[in-house]
Amino acid sequence: MAKKREILRGAEIFCRALKDEGVKHLFGYPGGAVLHIYDELYKQDAVQHILVRHEQGATHAADGYARATGKPGVVLVTSGPGATNAVTGIATAFMDSIPLVVFTGQVPTHMIGNDAFQEVDAIGITRPCVKHNFLVKDVKDLAKTIKKAFYVATSGRPGPVVVDIPKDITADSCEYDYPKEVEMRSYRPVVKGHPGQVKKAAKLILSAKKPMIYSGGGVILGEASKELIEFSRLLGYPITNTLMGLGAFPATDKQFIGMLGMHGTYEANMGMHHCDVLIAIGARFDDRVTGDLEKFCPYAKIVHIDVDPSSIAKNVPVDIPIVGDVKHVLTDLIDLIKNDKDKPDAKSLKSWWQQIHDWKAIDCLKFDRTTDVIKPQYVVEKLWELTKGDAYVTSDVGQHQMWAAQFYPFDKPRRWINSGGLGTMGFGLPAAMGVKLAFPDETVACITGEASLVMCIQELSTCLQYNTPVKIVSLNNRYMGMVRQWQEFFYSSRYSHSYMEALPDFVKMAESYGHVGMRIEKTSDVEGALKEALAMTDRTVLMDFVTDQTENVYPMIASGKGHHEMHLQPERELA
Amino acid sequence: MRHILSLLLENEAGALSRVAGLFSARAFNIESLTVAPTEDPTISRMTVVTSGSDAIIEQITKQLNKLVDVVKVVDLNEYRHIERELMLIKLTAQKEERDEAKRMVEIFRGRIIDVTENTYTIEMTGTGEKLDAFIEALGDSMILEVVRSGVSGISRGDKAIQS
Numbered sequence: 115m116a117k118k119r120e121i122l123r124g125a126e127i128f129c130r131a132l133k134d135e136g137v138k139h140l141f142g143y144p145g146g147a148v149l150h151i152y153d154e155l156y157k158q159d160a161v162q163h164i165l166v167r168h169e170q171g172a173t174h175a176a177d178g179y180a181r182a183t184g185k186p187g188v189v190l191v192t193s194g195p196g197a198t199n200a201v202t203g204i205a206t207a208f209m210d211s212i213p214l215v216v217f218t219g220q221v222p223t224h225m226i227g228n229d230a231f232q233e234v235d236a237i238g239i240t241r242p243c244v245k246h247n248f249l250v251k252d253v254k255d256l257a258k259t260i261k262k263a264f265y266v267a268t269s270g271r272p273g274p275v276v277v278d279i280p281k282d283i284t285a286d287s288c289e290y291d292y293p294k295e296v297e298m299r300s301y302r303p304v305v306k307g308h309p310g311q312v313k314k315a316a317k318l319i320l321s322a323k324k325p326m327i328y329s330g331g332g333v334i335l336g337e338a339s340k341e342l343i344e345f346s347r348l349l350g351y352p353i354t355n356t357l358m359g360l361g362a363f364p365a366t367d368k369q370f371i372g373m374l375g376m377h378g379t380y381e382a383n384m385g386m387h388h389c390d391v392l393i394a395i396g397a398r399f400d401d402r403v404t405g406d407l408e409k410f411c412p413y414a415k416i417v418h419i420d421v422d423p424s425s426i427a428k429n430v431p432v433d434i435p436i437v438g439d440v441k442h443v444l445t446d447l448i449d450l451i452k453n454d455k456d457k458p459d460a461k462s463l464k465s466w467w468q469q470i471h472d473w474k475a476i477d478c479l480k481f482d483r484t485t486d487v488i489k490p491q492y493v494v495e496k497l498w499e500l501t502k503g504d505a506y507v508t509s510d511v512g513q514h515q516m517w518a519a520q521f522y523p524f525d526k527p528r529r530w531i532n533s534g535g536l537g538t539m540g541f542g543l544p545a546a547m548g549v550k551l552a553f554p555d556e557t558v559a560c561i562t563g564e565a566s567l568v569m570c571i572q573e574l575s576t577c578l579q580y581n582t583p584v585k586i587v588s589l590n591n592r593y594m595g596m597v598r599q600w601q602e603f604f605y606s607s608r609y610s611h612s613y614m615e616a617l618p619d620f621v622k623m624a625e626s627y628g629h630v631g632m633r634i635e636k637t638s639d640v641e642g643a644l645k646e647a648l649a650m651t652d653r654t655v656l657m658d659f660v661t662d663q664t665e666n667v668y669p670m671i672a673s674g675k676g677h678h679e680m681h682l683q684p685e686r687e688l689a
Numbered sequence: 690m691r692h693i694l695s696l697l698l699e700n701e702a703g704a705l706s707r708v709a710g711l712f713s714a715r716a717f718n719i720e721s722l723t724v725a726p727t728e729d730p731t732i733s734r735m736t737v738v739t740s741g742s743d744a745i746i747e748q749i750t751k752q753l754n755k756l757v758d759v760v761k762v763v764d765l766n767e768y769r770h771i772e773r774e775l776m777l778i779k780l781t782a783q784k785e786e787r788d789e790a791k792r793m794v795e796i797f798r799g800r801i802i803d804v805t806e807n808t809y810t811i812e813m814t815g816t817g818e819k820l821d822a823f824i825e826a827l828g829d830s831m832i833l834e835v836v837r838s839g840v841s842g843i844s845r846g847d848k849a850i851q852s
């Protein structure tokens with residue numbers, strides 16, 4: 115006899131499905147279309163609802179949570195403005211392949227298309243920035259659709275999935291049955307790499323005289339850090355990471371030669387330019403990484419491993435493409451390389467490393483340590499020291515983001531949390547909050563700029579309500595620094611609308627939100643302030659570091675230039 | 690080069706806009722696009738005619754495959770295949786023009802399916818190229834209206850594209 119199933123209302127099904135999916139935190143904001151759901155949330159305690167102060171904050175917080183834990187971030191917003199406010203966060207997650215499941219309320223089915231109150235075509239608006247989206251048309255499909263949404267968001271190349279739920283669906287009832295698994299004939303991500311391709315790649319890799327390993331966010335998303343380390347150690351080749359890939363290989367390891375790309379290290383970019391075999395792993399040859407494609411890795415044969423076939427050969431032609439899960443492919447490669455009678459060419463490798471050390475000797479990240487006015491790099495460096503390099507660090511977008519990437523060497527994956535692809539200002543604070551909810555006992559810092567910080571500053575309330583004591587390190591240069599830098603370089607220092615006039619008193623602001631505020635104006639006060647803030651483990655602290663307004667991020671590859679055409683700091687520029 | 694891509698996709702609301710949206714968002718060309726259900730009511734068959742370098746066609750195919758609603762993508766250019774398009778065309782056909790028009794329709798193996806004192810309406814199938822040639826042969830002055838279905842394609846021989 116078939117087991118008799120409970121009859122539940124859609125709103126109950128929603129809550130039960132989240133529980134059965136193992137969801138612990140739901141970031142959301144209520145409104146008319148989701149009130150049935152909110153009523154059910156009130157009656158249960160399996161899922162903790164985190165009330166944000168703006169739907170963008172909900173998506174970024176869920177995103178930070180997902181990046182730090184590897185589990186999907188879950189969001190609930192109402193129809194219309196709730197959905198549109200969530201779009202920036204959805205697009206941010208999409209560009210960095212972060213698994214999110216975002217539930218948007220929708221007007222009742224019979225009103226769809228009538229320009230009803232708070233109606234937007236959420237499916238249409240989000241289509242270009244989701245991995246997939248679903249409109250639930252029948253309560254009987256609700257549980258299955260939720261299961262599919264989690265499956266699609268977290269498998270293959272992950273990404274955000276939107277589920278649009280009309281209000282009447284949450285009132286209708288049906289039997290509750292949450293499937294254990296789903297099968298979708300139209301969606302079957304590849305896992306294993308093609309054995310022939312993997313073999314060819316192993317041969318090419320072993321034949322290299324000037325090899326480079328270039329790994330990206332895919333290694334972190336694919337939980338393949340351990341395999342990447344083993345692979346790199348086995349070969350002894352130099353390795354560089356993209357902005358999204360930092361932490362997948364320990365940055366303090368001697369094989370690591372820094373981040374590459376627009377603000378990458380001299381040695382990493384020169385290494386890219388001169389290498390003869392490039393091993394790209396879970397990276398997507400983004401324009402901020404490659405510089406001018408015409409000048410990209412002119413001498414290299416390229417192996418590219420990625421789970422998404424469309425990432426391969428999209429921007430750069432590849433000699434040996436391998437479609438597969440990076441963890442599996444690296445495991446296979448390690449096996450082959452271990453068992454191959456050929457070994458890496460020790461002699462060539464030695465002179466290659468010599469060359470790299472010569473590039474490194476230029477010390478491209480050097481900055482002036484004698485000033486009384488605070489250098490932003492110094493703040494990041496001190497934060498690294500005082501947190502023993504083991505904090506979770508979120509960031510916003512701008513110069514501070516690059517300095518965070520350059521001066522906080524991450525030794526573990528999922529510690530560095532930033533919006534690389536979309537470059538969304540306002541990401542840092544809500545993301546930090548999401549991380550802190552996932553890991554209440556870890557130190558979570560948000561390295562930000564005063565312009566980015568205020569874009570989602572309202573989330574300071576959420577931090578207070580849910581007790582997420584994060585440390586906000588604001589590098590306040592009174593400019594949209596990165597914009598100012600481009601205007602200095604490319605627009606003859608015409609600083610058009612990049613000056614942040616009428617800034618608030620950040621100390622008072624932090625205090626008015628119920629937190630601790632600090633203003634730090636001298637280099638000699640930096641360490642003490644950081645120590646004091648870090649010691650207040652149960653308080654959110656906003657540190658307003660008044661930094662050098664004219665500091666620029668170096669090295670820099672201007673657009674249209676190649677890796678070998680980097681600018682160093684003016685006084686250090688090589689002819 | 691011109692390619693005919695054949696797609697099987699879930700017969701879901703929104704599947705068509707996902708494909709159409711992909712082409713516009715990534716600035717891929719679309720020459721024509723047709724879609725209709727198949728013998729399996731849960732599956733639609735779409736034929737897209739597009740053009741681009743080999744690298745672009747490769748990207749288009751990969752991006753289409755990535756869409757969660759797309760079950761299968763086949764580039765018919767890689768197979769021996771048959772291509773057909775339906776055209777309905779309305780012409781002015783008065784007095785001495787009428788014979789000329791009829792002769793042309795015969796040469797191109799079309800059929801006159803509606804007649805008035807001043808017009809013929811013609812049905813014609815063939816490759817896109819043939820339909821182009823017919824339009825060119827008639828010249829602009831006679832043509833009142835052209836309706837084309839867009840290309841449908843199928844592979845030759847025993848091979849069948851199935852989900």
Ligand SMILES: Cc1ncc(C[n+]2csc(CCOP(=O)(O)OP(=O)(O)O)c2C)c(N)n1
Nearest residue numbers: 512513514537539563564565566594595596
């Ligand atoms: C939402 C959004 N709007 C605009 C930009 C363009 N933008 C990139 S960096 C930047 C300036 C950031 O200033 P700040 O947060 O103070 O950081 P700084 O560069 O000074 O460290 C701007 C406006 C962006 N990335 N995101």
